[in-house]
Amino acid sequence: MAVSAHPQMTLTTPLHGEGARYDASLRLSVAPMMDWTDRHCRVFHRILAPGARLYTEMVHANAVIHGDRERLLGFDAAEQPLALQLGGSEPAALAQAARIAADWGYAEVNLNCGCPSDRVQAGRFGACLMREPALVAECVAAMVAAVDIPITVKCRLGVDEDNDYDLFAAFVDGQVQAGAAMVVVHARNAWLKGLSPKENREIPPLRYDWAYRLKQERPSLPVVINGGIASVQAAQAHMQQLDGVMLGRAAYHDPYVLHALEAAQTGMALRSREALLVEMRPYIEARLEAGLALKHITRHLLGLFHGQPGGRAFRQILSEGAHRPGAGWDLLEQALQVTRLQAARVA
CATH class of the missing domain: 1.20.120.1460 (Four Helix Bundle (Hemerythrin (Met), subunit A))
Structure with missing residues (x-):
C-alpha cells in the first residue's frame, strides 16, 4: 500500500471499508501498562474514574488465540468501557484475536506500535512496526474487517533518530486509511538501541507539538495524547488541543490524580x-x-x-x-x- 506523506492530507474513507467509530465522549483513559493494569488494578481505576476508558496490559495475538483466555482476557463487568491492547504483526492472527476480543465483550482493540523492549522487538511487534507502515496498515485493515468494534493504534513519534514529522504523519495516515478509528500518540521517540525502556521514559524529550499539529491538520481524526502527563492542570491543557488524554505512570503511582481529573472534567463531586x-x-x-x-x-x-x-x-x-x-x-x-x-x- 502506498502511504502519502503529505502533511495536509485529511482522510475520511478507509481503503478497506468503514471501521467502527471511536466514542468521542471518552476524553480520559488509562494507558496499558505491562505487569500493572491487570483486572484488579482496572477495578480500582474504574472506582476512581467512572467514565474513563481502561486498557488491558498488552497481550500478544497468539496468546489470545492459544492461551488461557480467562486469565488473559477475563474482566469484571464494572471495568467497561474496556479496551484490549494487542501485540503482533501477522494480520490473520490479529484479526482472529480481535474477533475473540469482540466475543468476550471488549469495547475496543488497540494495536501496540510503541513498546520499545528487546523482547517485543525480537517478536517483530511494538515500536519497531513504525518502520513498517504498510504491514501495520494490513494488520489494521484485517482487524477492521473482522469486527464491529473500533480498532485503534498506539504509536510513538518515531524510532531512534527519526526526526521527520512528515514520516510520522504518513504512518498515521496509513493506519487511518486502513480503518483505524483513533490514534494514541506517545509523544516521544521509541529508542530501540542504547537505552533501556526505563531510560526511554525520560529520553529523548517529549514533543507534544507534533500531536497538536497532527490534530490541526486532520481535524476529523480523534487524537489522544500520552506521555509525561502527571497533573490535572497539564491534562486539561492538552484537552484544549486534542480529543483526549491517556494517563500512564501518574495514574498508577499517584492514582488520586486520575480521580481528580475525572472530577474536574465531569463535574462530579471529589471524593476522599x-x-x-x-x-x-x-x-x-x-x-x-x-x-x-x-x-x-x-x-x-x-x-x-x-x-x-x-x-x-x-x-x-x-x-x-x-x-x-x-x-x-x-x-x-x-x-x-x-x-x-x-x-x-x-x-
Whole structure:
C-alpha cells in the first residue's frame, strides 16, 4: 500500500471499508501498562474514574488465540468501557484475536506500535512496526474487517533518530486509511538501541507539538495524547488541543490524580481517598473468598495516599502485611487508621 506523506492530507474513507467509530465522549483513559493494569488494578481505576476508558496490559495475538483466555482476557463487568491492547504483526492472527476480543465483550482493540523492549522487538511487534507502515496498515485493515468494534493504534513519534514529522504523519495516515478509528500518540521517540525502556521514559524529550499539529491538520481524526502527563492542570491543557488524554505512570503511582481529573472534567463531586478505598471492599472480599492472596490487589493501591500525611505508613503496612497467609480487609482498616491518626496530627 502506498502511504502519502503529505502533511495536509485529511482522510475520511478507509481503503478497506468503514471501521467502527471511536466514542468521542471518552476524553480520559488509562494507558496499558505491562505487569500493572491487570483486572484488579482496572477495578480500582474504574472506582476512581467512572467514565474513563481502561486498557488491558498488552497481550500478544497468539496468546489470545492459544492461551488461557480467562486469565488473559477475563474482566469484571464494572471495568467497561474496556479496551484490549494487542501485540503482533501477522494480520490473520490479529484479526482472529480481535474477533475473540469482540466475543468476550471488549469495547475496543488497540494495536501496540510503541513498546520499545528487546523482547517485543525480537517478536517483530511494538515500536519497531513504525518502520513498517504498510504491514501495520494490513494488520489494521484485517482487524477492521473482522469486527464491529473500533480498532485503534498506539504509536510513538518515531524510532531512534527519526526526526521527520512528515514520516510520522504518513504512518498515521496509513493506519487511518486502513480503518483505524483513533490514534494514541506517545509523544516521544521509541529508542530501540542504547537505552533501556526505563531510560526511554525520560529520553529523548517529549514533543507534544507534533500531536497538536497532527490534530490541526486532520481535524476529523480523534487524537489522544500520552506521555509525561502527571497533573490535572497539564491534562486539561492538552484537552484544549486534542480529543483526549491517556494517563500512564501518574495514574498508577499517584492514582488520586486520575480521580481528580475525572472530577474536574465531569463535574462530579471529589471524593476522599478513604471513601474510594472503602468502595473496593466488596471486590476485595469476593476475591479473597475465591482464594486470591490480598497482595495481588493491594500492590495497586499503594499510591492512593501519595504525598499525604500517613502515606508512607499506609504503603508500609500494606507492603509488609498483604503477603501473609490470611491477610484480609482488616489489614486495610489498620492502614487507614494509621493514616487517619497521622493526618489528624498534621491538622
